[in-house]
Amino acid sequence: MDVLVLLGEGFAGALTWQNLVWVLVGCVLGTAVGVMPGLGSSMAVALLLPVTFSLDPTAAFIMFSGVYFGGLFGDSITGILLNTPGQASAIASTFEGHKMARNGRAAQALATAAIGAFIGGIVASILLVFFAPLLADLSSSFGPAEFFALAVFAFAATSSVVTDSAVKGLASLFLGLGITVVGVDGVTGAPRFTMDSPNLFDGISLITVTVGILALGEVIYVACLERHVANKTMIRPTGRPWLSRKELKEATPAWLRGTAIGLPFGVIPAGGSEIPTFLAYGLEKRLDSRRRKPRFGTGAIRGLAAPEAAGNSTTGMAMGSLLALGLPVSATAAIMLAAFRQYGLQPGPLLFERAPDLVWALIASFFLAMVVLLILNLPFAMVWAKLLLIPRPYLYASIALFCGLGIYATSGATFDLVLLLGIGLLGFLLRANDFPLAPLIIGMVLGPLAETSLRDAAMSANGDLTTLFQGPIVLTIYAVLVVVLAVAVRNRVVARRAAARTPERESVDAS
């Protein structure tokens, strides 16, 4: 029970009053950004990253854990009340959640979502406590070839499985990889693609790229569509914001099933919590159709409970694989990785030995963040929904202002602001042409790991590249990847055939 002692020490480290304030600030900011339509937790983390530079690492990460989970609690509020999911992982819970709200059960729908997110997150955090050290032990036997295989897995999974056009996904991924090779080469010291400009010697920062692609690109994109946008009416919840015993009994199995579906996806680098939320929704729908009185389509509480729990359990576990393996499975985790690097920390097996107090304080702060978020969301969901009343011109103008603030605070140079605008324009172009953005961010984050492990492995084998495909762990990873790709291709073919056969039914399902 070593881990419990360590966790206890973590709690002791996290439970100072300053840190509690940072958890609270993080949760408030995370929920606030998550509530706003179109802004998810990855944007919240990217925008807040430069702001935390003046904090010490422990306080900064404790604040981040609040932001990280806060975004997930908040995004379902817009989905339920406005039928506008805050980010991709909230789409599945919007289907039944919005129907519940339309039937006058908005307050109960918000409560179901908040409790679901809480259960998913807390179960994932408990498992993480026991699982992360094991994973770290396992991965300490990983060499460069293994890390290269994991990076390839993440690249393939995010660019082709999650997106619907593999070429677009791969193009986006390679753009991200291409951005990482700019700057002085770490192995030989040769300046690469810098045009001899000292501004580029350190490379292009991940923060500039994420803020540019996700935030500024979004601002430009929405501005270009603003004239065509119709405002939607928001449902105002009334009545009791808690659940009756009957509703609890109805929702509990769905919460648990959702959590179970979400957990494994936190360890698989497959692009975050979109897939598990849809899987959880699909499972509940299939189970529901077997009942005597199917409830789906009329605001079924289970159709909301399961995806919410699945989304948060994936997010919680994703933090485990980030800490133990140094492998980000989603865009948000990728930005958290950048945050670690900013403080000179490299997540991975060594982190548990080098900075145990920081790691365990961070894990302890997950539990604190969950409790704080439940308190913030259960009774005050309506207060958060008020944020949706900010007129869009001011909302997006503020986002652009914070982009400029964050980037200028990191570098203090006009060059980086112009670079940010250039990357924002690239993000606009990608969005306008329906290119997925997640592969670009993943490529940007794992690119350096892929390159250094590729070169380390090949150099230690005297330039023999076949060494990358040797060893049991490496071969297992590639075998799993082949299976995943085969299943994805099969599913796509099946879906295309089904869509060709019954086009009407498909459109009803999607609406």
Added chain:
Amino acid sequence: MMPSNNPTSVSATVGNRLRLSRGGGLVGLVKSLAMPLVLAAFATYLVIGIITMRVPPNAAFPGPQFFPGIIAAGLYVFAIVLGIGAVRAVGGTPDAAEPDERTVGVDWRSFAWVVGSFLAFAFLLGILGWIIAAALLFTGIARGFGQRNVLFALFVGVTISSLTYIAFDMGLGLSLPSGILGWAF
């Protein structure tokens, strides 16, 4: 069931199902070739960089050029595949839009307001200082989003830029330029 590759933008962001129209003929072709051209241009930049790179003589294989080489090759391949697809799509029939989707065009005036404001902000920040430059950025972007009442937007902008200056420069110790306002003190 996934609405698009970026489910949080377009359709979901503002709760409307919108789709950008390409337009037909030559204009449509140019628009749909934009991404392949960007990919090819970036690949060319990498290739030029690889050729002109000064590599230390003791660098063993795979050196600093190996990984960028793979990336450049991949980018060229994707640019060609996407380019062929774009040319074919213009010749063929446009894809049927989904029932509740509307196709709309890009609003280039808003685009110019947003991009122009940010560019001006980038270059004026050092001279005007954070409070004035950020307030102008705020006003310009609000204008791009169709806010007609510019004076009120400027008022909100000055309030927000002053509050951020107080919170981040004075409170958290980030260094934001004080600019021309700083000379008065």
